[in-house]
Amino acid sequence: MEVTSPTFKQNAVHALHDAQLQKALGNVRAGFIDKRRKAADALPEFDALRDAARDIKDHTLAHLDLYLEAYEQKVTDSGGHVHWAETAEDARRIVLDICRMQNARTVTKGKSMITEEIALNDFLQLAGIKAVETDLGEYIIQLRNEHPSHIIAPAVHVNKDQVEADFRRVHDYLPDDRDLTEPETLLDEARRVLRAQYFEAEVGITGANFLVAETGSSVIVTNEGNGDLTQLLPRVHIVIASIEKIVPTLNDVSQILRVLARSATGQDMSVYTTLSTGPRRKGDPDGPEQYHVILLDNGRTSMLGTEFQDMLRCIRCGACMNHCPVYHAVGGHAYGWVYPGPMGAVLTPSLIGVDKGGHLPNASTFCGRCESVCPMRIPLPKMMRHWREREFERGLNPATQRYGLKIWAAFAKRPRLYNFVTSMAIPLLALFGGRKKRFSFLPLAGGWTRHRDLPAPESRTFMQQWRERESGKQRAAA
Amino acid sequence: MSDSGQARPKVGLFVTCLVDLFRPQVGFAAVKLIEEAGCDVDVPMAQTCCGQPAYNSGDSADARDIAQATIRAFEGFDYVVAPSGSCAGMLKKHYPQLFADDPDWRARAEAFSVRVHELVSFLTDIMGLDAVAAAHPATATYHDSCSGLRELGIAAQPRALLASVEGLTLKEMRDPDVCCGFGGTFCVKYSDISNAIVEKKTQTIEASGAELLLAGDLGCLMNMAGKLKRQGSAIEARHVAEVLAGMTDTAPIGGKG
Amino acid sequence: MSARDAIMGKLRKTLGAGADDATRRETVAKRLAKPPKGIVPERGQGSDAHKVKLFCQMAEAVAASVTRVRSPERVPKTVSDYLRAKNLPASVRMGADRRLKAMPWDKLKSLELKYGPSDGFDEVGVSHAFAGIAETGTVALLSGKDNPSTVNFLPEHHIVVVDAKDIAGDLETVLSGLRRKFGKGGMPRTLNFVTGPSRSGDIEQKIILGAHGPRALHLIVVG
Numbered sequence: 022m023e024v025t026s027p028t029f030k031q032n033a034v035h036a037l038h039d040a041q042l043q044k045a046l047g048n049v050r051a052g053f054i055d056k057r058r059k060a061a062d063a064l065p066e067f068d069a070l071r072d073a074a075r076d077i078k079d080h081t082l083a084h085l086d087l088y089l090e091a092y093e094q095k096v097t098d099s100g101g102h103v104h105w106a107e108t109a110e111d112a113r114r115i116v117l118d119i120c121r122m123q124n125a126r127t128v129t130k131g132k133s134m135i136t137e138e139i140a141l142n143d144f145l146q147l148a149g150i151k152a153v154e155t156d157l158g159e160y161i162i163q164l165r166n167e168h169p170s171h172i173i174a175p176a177v178h179v180n181k182d183q184v185e186a187d188f189r190r191v192h193d194y195l196p197d198d199r200d201l202t203e204p205e206t207l208l209d210e211a212r213r214v215l216r217a218q219y220f221e222a223e224v225g226i227t228g229a230n231f232l233v234a235e236t237g238s239s240v241i242v243t244n245e246g247n248g249d250l251t252q253l254l255p256r257v258h259i260v261i262a263s264i265e266k267i268v269p270t271l272n273d274v275s276q277i278l279r280v281l282a283r284s285a286t287g288q289d290m291s292v293y294t295t296l297s298t299g300p301r302r303k304g305d306p307d308g309p310e311q312y313h314v315i316l317l318d319n320g321r322t323s324m325l326g327t328e329f330q331d332m333l334r335c336i337r338c339g340a341c342m343n344h345c346p347v348y349h350a351v352g353g354h355a356y357g358w359v360y361p362g363p364m365g366a367v368l369t370p371s372l373i374g375v376d377k378g379g380h381l382p383n384a385s386t387f388c389g390r391c392e393s394v395c396p397m398r399i400p401l402p403k404m405m406r407h408w409r410e411r412e413f414e415r416g417l418n419p420a421t422q423r424y425g426l427k428i429w430a431a432f433a434k435r436p437r438l439y440n441f442v443t444s445m446a447i448p449l450l451a452l453f454g455g456r457k458k459r460f461s462f463l464p465l466a467g468g469w470t471r472h473r474d475l476p477a478p479e480s481r482t483f484m485q486q487w488r489e490r491e492s493g494k495q496r497a498a499a
Numbered sequence: 500m501s502d503s504g505q506a507r508p509k510v511g512l513f514v515t516c517l518v519d520l521f522r523p524q525v526g527f528a529a530v531k532l533i534e535e536a537g538c539d540v541d542v543p544m545a546q547t548c549c550g551q552p553a554y555n556s557g558d559s560a561d562a563r564d565i566a567q568a569t570i571r572a573f574e575g576f577d578y579v580v581a582p583s584g585s586c587a588g589m590l591k592k593h594y595p596q597l598f599a600d601d602p603d604w605r606a607r608a609e610a611f612s613v614r615v616h617e618l619v620s621f622l623t624d625i626m627g628l629d630a631v632a633a634a635h636p637a638t639a640t641y642h643d644s645c646s647g648l649r650e651l652g653i654a655a656q657p658r659a660l661l662a663s664v665e666g667l668t669l670k671e672m673r674d675p676d677v678c679c680g681f682g683g684t685f686c687v688k689y690s691d692i693s694n695a696i697v698e699k700k701t702q703t704i705e706a707s708g709a710e711l712l713l714a715g716d717l718g719c720l721m722n723m724a725g726k727l728k729r730q731g732s733a734i735e736a737r738h739v740a741e742v743l744a745g746m747t748d749t750a751p752i753g754g755k756g
Numbered sequence: 757m758s759a760r761d762a763i764m765g766k767l768r769k770t771l772g773a774g775a776d777d778a779t780r781r782e783t784v785a786k787r788l789a790k791p792p793k794g795i796v797p798e799r800g801q802g803s804d805a806h807k808v809k810l811f812c813q814m815a816e817a818v819a820a821s822v823t824r825v826r827s828p829e830r831v832p833k834t835v836s837d838y839l840r841a842k843n844l845p846a847s848v849r850m851g852a853d854r855r856l857k858a859m860p861w862d863k864l865k866s867l868e869l870k871y872g873p874s875d876g877f878d879e880v881g882v883s884h885a886f887a888g889i890a891e892t893g894t895v896a897l898l899s900g901k902d903n904p905s906t907v908n909f910l911p912e913h914h915i916v917v918v919d920a921k922d923i924a925g926d927l928e929t930v931l932s933g934l935r936r937k938f939g940k941g942g943m944p945r946t947l948n949f950v951t952g953p954s955r956s957g958d959i960e961q962k963i964i965l966g967a968h969g970p971r972a973l974h975l976i977v978v979g
Contacts, residue, residue: 030689030691033689033691033692034691037691037692037695045960048960048961049961051961052957052961053961064797064799065797065798066795066797066798069795070795073794073795080787083771084771084780084783084784085767085771086764086767086768086771086773087780087781087784088784089764089767090764091784091788095941099943099945104759105758105759105760105763106759107759107762107763111759155968156958157956157958157959157967158956158958158959161958161959174957174958174961175958176958176959177961179959180960181959181960184959204959204960204962204964205964207959208956208959208964208966208967212966212967212968215968216876216968220876234788235788235791235941236941236942236943237941237943238943238947244954244955244956244957244967245954245955245956245967245968245969246909246954246967246968246969246970247967247968249905249908249909249948249969250909250910250968250969253905253906253909253946254906264763264767269784269787269788269791270787270788270791270792271791271931271934271935272791272792272793272794272928272931273791273792273794275794275927275928275931276794276795278927279795279797286957288818288951289814289818289891289892289893289951290892290894290949290951291951292818292950292951292952292953292954292955292969293948293949293950293951293954293969294894294948294949294951295946295947295948295949296943296946296947297945297946298943298944298945298946298947299945300945301945302901302945303901304900304901305899305900305901305904305945306851306872306873306901306904306906307873307899307904307905307906308899308905308945308946316763318759318763318766322763322766322767322770323766325767325770325771326770326771346677346678346680346696346699347689347692347696349696349699350692350695350696350699351692351695383685383688383689384685384688384689384692385682385685386645386678386680386681386682386683386685386693386696387555387645387646387682387683387685388645388649388677388678388682389645389646389649389650390645390649390676390677390678392649393649403596406554406555406557408557409555409556409557410557410559411557412557413556413557413558413559414557418556418557422556422688426552426553426556426558426561427558427561429552429553430553430558430561430564430565432547433516433547433548433550433553433561433565434547434561434564434565434568436544436545436546436547436568436572437544439547440544440547443519443520447520456754457754458750458753458754458755459725459728459753459754461729466687468686468687468688468690469686469687469690469725471690471694472690472691472693472694472697472726472729473694473697473722473725473726473728473729474724474725474726474728474729474753475721475725476521476522476721476724476725476728476752476753476754477521477753477754478520478521478522479521479522479523479524479749479750480523481523482519482520482523483514483518483519483520483523483526483527483542484514484519484542484544486523486527487526487542488544
């Protein structure tokens with residue numbers, strides 16, 4: 022997909038003026054936050070489980086090579102195939118090869134951010150294979166030729182009238198009098214259309230929330246049931262997962278599951294948590310005949326052992342963006358690539374380069390709400406700051422910013438000079454502030470005064486007044 | 500003059516650059532509150548800013564220089580107190596991280612950080628204050644500034660002390676813990692997004708029905724007051740220390756009306 | 757170099773594998789052999805009666821319906837009552853699960869029983885759960901030659917029978933049960949944990965039941 026992260030600022034302005042989008046973003050603020058809080062509050066062990074979840078992933082990452090080996094062995098033992106892919110291109114090629122072997126014409130897909138990351142749909146389309154998204158939100162945005170604006174609610178930016186229009190445009194057999202005005206009727210239409218696709222598809226592709234080394238199982242966590250039909254009905258099931266999805270044992274899955282759904286949607290448990298282990302077995306009445314797993318690196322090994330390693334704990338719950346004031350203001354598309362919000366602000370520069378994704382870690386107030394809700398206790402603001410350091414080291418931020426900062430720092434490091442200059446400048450500024458005690462315009466402060474007044478200084482600096490007060494005291498004492 | 504045999508704790512006030520330049524009376528209010536709580540206060544002249552603008556812009560080298568100067572300037576004090584959750588958070592939580600690769604300075608920064616406190620939590624948690632002798636008849640709403648709330652756990656303390664202010668009624672706004680959009684340099688680098696965030700904030704402030712906005716960080720206050728004034732709001736804004744110290748004779752932040 | 761070798765090489769280099777590999781391998785082998793128990797919520801602990809009660813409560817809280825019956829003999833009648841109450845045709849799809857087969861279905865002359873996987877045209881599917889999980893109101897369903905997974909997803913209504921004695925307080929207990937049943941590291945091909953009926957909130961964040969899976973989940977707790 023086209024990367025528009027470099028024009029984040031313009032994307033943001035565009036988003037801020039999109040009235041429909043702004044209304045839709047209200048649903049994020051209203052919906053997710055309260056539900057998460059209630060679910061977390063109802064489980065006294067919630068915060069201890071967050072610690073446990075963090076420790077599990079840290080342990081796994083420190084032994085990732087060995088757990089991958091163990092996992093691979095288990096998948097092979099259960100009759101599945103493991104493929105390794107270093108890059109997005111490699112992964113796409115492996116998918117295509119499997120599809121070609123099956124003479125596949127239709128592929129169904131469960132909701133998967135990793136296939137967004139490797140831009141699989143467009144690739145398959147070009148190869149003449151129809152890829153059908155089956156998650157309701159993903160289906161809607163596929164019809165709109167868009168990308169997800171949220172990692173667990175991909176169509177959160179769309180309203181029901183837009184969905185109706187899209188359905189009428191694409192499902193052109195629909196009679197005019199068919200009621201499609203409510204989410205219920207829209208869902209029924211999608212359910213009917215997609216049912217047929219599950220049976221038609223030769224290959225079903227899903228992502229994975231976890232890969233379990235103990236058993237060689239892939240785990241998907243969903244609410245709709247589309248992921249299950251995708252991996253159950255076609256002849257071939259392909260799982261695509263990045264290597265950090267590994268966890269050691271089923272018990273570790275259990276620990277993380279307890280924080281996943283609560284953090285994501287405020288459910289204690291998502292409706293369907295499914296563990297798939299290998300293909301259909303002898304005597305099984307249903308299930309895929311082939312089971313493939315593609316283990317994808319695509320930049321993960323380069324994050325390991327760096328200040329960005331903690332990001333590899335991410336379980337893609339979306340809590341960070343649900344609680345982010347910047348995401349609330351501009352929505353997901355403004356971020357310009359696959360992953361939006363705070364987790365995207367850290368991950369995007371890792372995966373597409375800080376030269377392209379540099380705006381993202383800068384566009385944060387460091388309010389820390391993301392870290393405070395992250396089930397895996399990922400220090401997101403800290404890692405955004407690390408990206409800013411890398412940018413600064415490489416001289417990637419604008420020259421005016423760098424010089425401004427250097428001049429300011431030169432003063433800040435020389436208290437005498439600093440106090441002298443400010444004691445001259447501040448009274449003047451206070452004077453200009455006048456009786457209103459504020460500025461509605463001030464040269465060089467346009468970034469501030471364009472949107473808000475600037476409160477004027479009271480009079481003289483504190484340091485000036487304090488010095489006088491103290492020397493006055495000394496005189497009085499003498 | 501101390502009436503007990505115990506020595507009064509020596510407190511170094513970290514004024515913060517915004518208070519120094521824009522609102523000295525917050526500094527004097529802090530001095531008054533700390534002295535009344537039973538401490539001696541001094542203000543080292545060798546202080547400027549906590550270094551956040553550099554630190555948050557990725558300029559760690561300058562941030563480290565500033566941190567070292569600050570740590571040196573405050574040696575010899577029992578406590579270092581700042582009337583800002585954001586600056587106190589920088590001193591307390593981030594200075595040690597700045598010296599991850601420098602064991603000597605890391606140890607110094609850690610020893611320094613344990614002495615650092617934000618003003619209001621210092622009064623309540625360290626000095627055991629549970630009431631102040633101030634009066635301010637008004638209906639106020641309190642905004643939790645992000646760093647104070649999430650880095651230092653400041654939420655109950657200001658509310659507890661404000662409850663003891665005679666004539667003051669506290670009316671909570673919806674989502675008092677949501678960022679005001681200031682974010683230091685963020686508010687000018689991404690001014691349109693910052694504006695969208697502060698607009699939502701002023702809506703909730705207005706909806707609270709309060710006539711006075713209080714917070715513990717001048718940066719957030721200047722942002723919110725600046726927006727309220729631009730919108731023509733009559734709501735006044737003050738630092739929480741001004742009200743607790745009974746120093747509310749001067750004009751509010753950004754002026755009246 | 758194969759992609760596997762390239763990725764493994766990078767990992768092992770970054771992780772400093774090599775010198776202390778024996779220790780690392782031992783750590784991993786130990787954890788796989790003896791999975792740590794972790795933190796288990798207090799919520800599901802207590803007497804069997806508490807677990808069953810909590811299971812029913814939690815299931816109802818996620819929009820499943822629950823009926824309790826004293827013995828397996830009562831299940832067919834309960835199913836038929838459900839069909840009538842919902843105005844559904846007298847026909848159910850199920851696997852050849854021996855626990856289900858042992859129930860007196862033949863007493864209900866008008867009820868059509870269809871065995872085998874679902875073809876997508878079934879109104880009602882019936883499954884027998886491996887276990888229930890009280891902490892979340894979840895049922896665990898295993899695939900196997902007599903238990904098609906399609907029955908869990910394709911019918912409009914899904915009825916799941918669960919024995920009260922199989923209702924555990926927490927997920928870990930069920931995982932231990934799986935290890936006992938399939939051996940260490942063994943698994944059925946498909947293990948479904950189902951918590952309430954299918955739903956979606958993808959249009960304007962409004963939760964609607966019956967997205968792609970069953971619109972209704974009815975649990976029959978036996979014993």
